[in-house]
Amino acid sequence: MFQVLAADSIKEEGLQPLLEQPDIQLHIGSIDSENIDIQKIDALLVRSATKVTSELLDRMPSLKIVGRAGVGVDNIDIAEATKRGIIVVNAPDGNTISTAEHTFAMMAALMRNIPQAHSTVKKGEWKRNQFIGNELYGKTLGIIGLGRIGSELAKRARAFGMSVKVYDPFLTKERAEILGVQLSTFDEVLAEADIITVHTPLTKETKGLLNERTLSQTKKGVYLLNCARGGIIDEMALAHFIENGHVAGAALDVFEVEPPGDHPLLKLDSVIVTPHLGASTKEAQLNVATQVAREIRTFFDDKPVANSINLPAMSKEIYEKIQPFHQLAKEMGKIVSECHNKGISELTATYSGTAAELETSFLTKALLAGFFENRIDIKVNEVNAIHIAKERGIIVGEKVTGNSYGYANTITITARGDGDVFTARGTFIEHYGPRIVNLDGFTIDFHPSGNLLYIQHMDRPGVIGHVGKVLGDHGVNIATMQVGRKEAGGEAIMVLSFDKPLSDDMIVKLESLQDIVAINSIVL
């Protein structure tokens, strides 16, 4: 039974995909709820209040997936989650419209002094001359970060007769043209906008993007908005520029520390504020809760999630195409690890044909997960596989080749270490399934599943018969047997499959036979 904890007052109606499921027990509460054993939680759903730090992850050893019901993941230590193989998913577009609308409402309210006027009327005053505002029509809106929210805001601003200048280093000219905005440099936005609004994530690059120096490049009388993340506009610099009259006013939905407490900006009349309400609509909360709940259900169904922060995202169509190769790569990783039971310093995956057209980095991670499965005792999956390889000094390489060795596709693994090289090649044949077609340079053909025995031997008369006899004498039935050799009388290999794993005793008996070089058991 999977244990799921939905914290931070996630909208319960949106948790439908996790309710009444025979394999899921859903807890609604917080990480500090006395009646919830967080050690047993497999999936954690949060908004922004719960800080998913490495200390919290230490307390949650069963955790496999964190779902953020919203966009920003700055409350989650992604690097720590990744190291531990924990998938982080978010709901990237469920609150886009709500946040764009909130930003627009804040901009209109700021330009018309609505909150200030409202509070005076409530106090019984009627000061019409004190609240002369500015029209939005004809003004230049500067948008920094034209992603989902920035784009929706741009559409609304244009509908109000504003001209829109945008700074976003990742935006193409074509997209800017489609949205009817002017792609500009950062300096142009600073110098020409009447109102500037930020819609970027909070990153090393965007922290303090608007600071003492850059604010001094803005027009005198500029208005500023931050409905993205506290810290993109330096709060102390903003307070200074409002106090000295350069900035006419600001609308803030977010703060560096929330709640902001006794903050200098809150003392300024021309600053209007909301308590991080951008995504707080019934619609957005239902959307984001439903999106992450669906992702958790998909994850428990062992299918790839669509909006992972630390794994490549995949559509259903791509997943269906990649799934057989994903399985093959993982099995091949295990086969290489078991057949070549030695220290490895380099692993290279080479893809050809239809396999090379897929998201090969995902296949390489699956291959590593398979490779490490029986080598280390921490859980390795596609999330942390690269990190674990790096930690263990294994160089991981990826290549694409035009040579498919006569197949429609191949995956070849080359493992190197201590002067030894071991290779394995597999293919996926439509309507037939996965096959291993080469092992350590020997041409062979077997289905990678079940209980396998990899026997290296000399190509001498009677060897195969002796192996069969020993197994037969002990009542062991051979399900399949494949042999491969490079030249008559030289080194050869056998791959046998059994209905049940072979006992260690049986393996010792086979190892003692003449002309047997080495035996490795592989359970797939």
Ligand SMILES: NC(=O)c1ccc[n+]([C@@H]2O[C@H](COP(=O)([O-])OP(=O)(O)OC[C@H]3O[C@@H](n4cnc5c(N)ncnc54)[C@H](O)[C@@H]3O)[C@@H](O)[C@H]2O)c1
């Ligand atoms: N107030 C709220 O309640 C609320 C709700 C939702 C989202 N948000 C926040 O709004 C922000 C934007 O969300 P979104 O969904 O539009 O994200 P998004 O990823 O769709 O857009 C972000 C944009 O910022 C651009 N960008 C990144 N670095 C930049 C830089 N250095 N300079 C200029 N542009 C840069 C990116 O190219 C991208 O186009 C996020 O920080 C998110 O957390 C806040």
Ligand SMILES: O=C(O)CC[C@@H](O)C(=O)O
């Ligand atoms: O959960 C919230 O209400 C805030 C969400 C918002 O900041 C986000 O990044 O999606």
